[in-house]
């Protein structure tokens with residue numbers, strides 16, 4: 591339903607190649623409207639050249655994250671009424687990542703850090719071996735469960751001040767994934783992983799102030815995962831010193 595009496599003043603970051611600036615649009619206020627609905631309305635009714643990313647629209651794919659009034663959000667599940675300030679919205683590309691165009695950022699640096707953190711499963715068995723049984727009440731499985739539902743949205747990465755200050759820092763999502771693999775008893779890459787996450791840009795850079803946990807749309811707590819990595823890397827260092 592359209593409320594023809596009410597409009598939103600929406601400032602959207604436009605960047606067609608180095609000329610970044612905000613442009614303001616008037617968008618009708620709709621019932622149950624999300625931030626992604628607002629961006630789509632501008633693209634469909636005012637400027638078809640506006641670029642942005644989305645796929646599932648239901649909080650599964652992690653592709654629609656943007657800065658909304660200065661905070662990182664998954665825009666398909668963020669209702670306007672939750673974040674609007676005096677009928678105004680400011681929508682910008684995710685912080686801490688290079689802008690490709692308008693609201694689209696380059697995700698390569700984000701995923702490069704998953705590789706740098708060895709946040710990739712290293713099988714200990716071949717496809718010919720029987721499957722390793724892991725029961726739901728296995729203590730390692732329970733710890734891994736707490737970190738596993740990441741949708742790779744980079745909201746936590748945009749929220750992290752240490753990433754902003756130190757581009758070498760691996761960041762909350764890659765480290766969170768590494769922690770879930772440290773707790774996977776089927777994985778054969780633990781020594782290399784602990785070495786990777788304790789190197790220069792690793793887990794010991796985290797200041798534990800939990801911006802990542804505050805904004806993670808799936809209510810994960812990368813800070814907790816990183817504190818687990820800090821303990822695991824110290825334990826592994828002490829073992830090497832013996």
Ligand code: SF4
Pocket residue numbers: 749750751752753761762795796797798799800801802803812813816
């Ligand atoms: S707690 Fe650590 S990873 Fe999370 S936002 Fe702060 S510095 Fe970044």
Ligand code: SF4
Pocket residue numbers: 739740741742743744745746747762763766805806807808809810812
């Ligand atoms: S940890 Fe949360 S905020 Fe970070 S990428 Fe995964 S789902 Fe997104």
Ligand code: FES
Pocket residue numbers: 644645646647648649650651652653654655664665666667
């Ligand atoms: S469009 Fe898939 S999570 Fe938002």
